[in-house]
Amino acid sequence: MKKTFSIWLFCLSLCVTASLSAVAQDATYSNKNALPEIGVVASDAISLDKEMIVGDAVMRQMRGQSPVIADPVLDEYLQDLGNRLVIHAENAKFPFEFFWVDNDAINAFAFFGGHIGVHTGLMRRAKTESELASVLAHEISHVTQRHIARKMQAQKRSSPLAIASLIGGVLIAMANPEAGIAAMQAGSAASAQLQIDYTRTNEQEADRIGISMLARAGFDVTAAASFFSTMAEEYRMVSKPPARLLTHPLTETRIADARARAADYPARYLRPSVQFELAKARIMARYSFEPDYAVDYFNAALEKNAYKLKVAAQYGLALAYMRAEENEKAKEIVINQLLSQDPSNLFYLDAATDIYIALGEPLKAVELLQPHVSLNPRNQVLALNQANALISASQYEQAIDLLRDFLLVNKDYQIAYQLMTEAYQKAKQFSQMHQSKAEVYALYGAYTRAVDELQYAYNFAGEDHLEKQRIRARIKQFRDQEERLERL
Template structure:
């Protein structure tokens, strides 16, 4: 299952800039005689509470940009990998959220409140799970060490608007590092600060802490140096540096330091990861390659046995067949080989669901998923695929019930709300449809549009006074959230 998030900027960019300016004012006018809170890095620049609020605001805007991928299988993998590292992180103050950006640049980034994005291009070029984990560990370290807040603290003598301009450039760089560089150079605070993200000291600190985290989590500590070498090779072969090098400058000294730090830890042989190889195949087949090329690529890989794990290559070929609408060939691979070998694998269950729906046989998907959903009803891959299959089979009440249960513990899952809206629309329950759409807009930070949807929902509610009362209460909540951002 895969859903791309719809662009939805509206007025929210203004609100975000206003919030950053407000945070900057707090920083600029802090009482110079006040002592910082002991034990919390950069707490006098921006509090943890404000950092989480701003991080949530940025993430809502990121969700509304088309490069952000709504892919439950890839998200589940990335979040699981990230969590395996976070449990070994020191000073983790936030529940981390990891997400994908559909961009072929070699890049990853972190911002306020424990949000970490990874470009598909980075995944495509990582050779091992330890290399990918090394990048995540580095970004987690930027967050736990609060490097953005510390940069703000260093800029306390600048004007509030200058600080807001600096941070605004950082946030632009999330999706486009070169544009972020231009934005920062245009600001008065940027002329003496050419790097986008962090100082050289911050980079060294993130490298040191990240490699230590990598070792504690059981990965190959050489992954960091190996990936640095990959980036350096890209730089030598390209007319301009990879995107990640614009935000994370790479020197021979930094590569040597990474190798020296790795030598301080015992050598560990890590076997190839099936989940990593499946995620990499999914990125290539669905996001990086053209459909015809993807088929040829995976056929050649299988013919030459140029794979690390054969099942991952077969999975890539099945996805490539799906994109070419050759669903029967995809089903043959999925049912006769992959699911036969590994019937509980979420990557395979997701693909099989899409194939059955494409073939007009959604009830076969429902039958396939039902025992798995019964064991793990809150898993996003299983629940969302089952809901999608039920909607395709016109079993709307069952889909809605499943989604409501899922949303009880996943309150901000936009795909679940999108599916809920689709089910209500097809079932001609228009008041509930508009309420679900309102939740999607709110997750994009577009509160004005969310309120508009609730107004439509109110008009469709008829004589249902209890529902009208709930809608009025939700409108008030959205308006309060918008005002809270403006007061930040």
């Protein structure tokens, strides 16, 4: 398995984000059916516009310095699941962005601007899609109720940027503990105010609203209590609980409250979700397990019929074979078995593309994907896999055209810019290559390096005055973005 990061460091980030709250009085919860406190009352602490700016800045910092996963298939699944919940949320003021963090701890977290991260470890332990959805609904509720802003308003001390600095520092600590500690020390004035003990009010509010959201979205409302019970049982005898339990205290009362709230809704029994089981298998095969262990694990599951859905175990085994560079075995499973059963499945199409490229047959991947891309050219899984296959087949201009179209509506997708950079480089279009590389740096918040790349691009532009004008304008935009953050 992949190495996990410091539980203590990461638990602080959840105190700053998902669990920020004022000191609670038990009497507040004498009526479980009381209407939630709507978070817009905290608008004088930080405006929605500023919240989105700070959230964007922290997200850029995370991309550059923490183990955020860039995986179109998993991103597509998580964003779709999150959106199914958000449409049933009250007081959602901006689009939500859901993303994965490569960390085996059981955890999820939310911060400014509708950003919600989920650890791969949480997905690995979730037994059903409703359990995963229950965690997302809880975190969405933290955002819609603006718990961070309400904490700031109650204290009237910490500036948005001070809290953003602390959040960023703790998130960095997942990938680089020493750097994270230094960043947190720089924001110590804010960190001194953020205590683990002050979580009850916001946690119960998020539980209540989240379970209601879960019911409206058509999920099993008993999943919240069942996942609470799973975590409590797994870590009952452990001296160092996971971050999720440290920052989201899991008492018997809280589990009982979740069960009582679920009893207010009709029982709902759902079949296992194919997409959930495939996503879980992908996380286990690609991120949680070492290649050899993954092969043994999924082979054993298939031999003993120890799976919820056979196709998920087959898919996991195929991915494990790919990581072990046994691509012919993977091809037999994915292309000859899984795709024949479900030819439009994005998980299978993604794996088939990688297999064909690994076997030196990228044009077969292009041919396989083309009818699907024609129907949905801006789907991230289809477009990015097709672009990758076209680049591998030395069809650079076609890849560039496809990526340009994709980026018109997905302007912050780093893999697209990375593929674009590769295509321009191999096509020897160096001015465009440096411009694309600048966009990658900007997504990491590295504006100085982005400007450097644009200056290289300017030098390669030659006598193309229109191109030079566009480059100068982009340089100004990057510098303006830096200044806007400073003005916060």
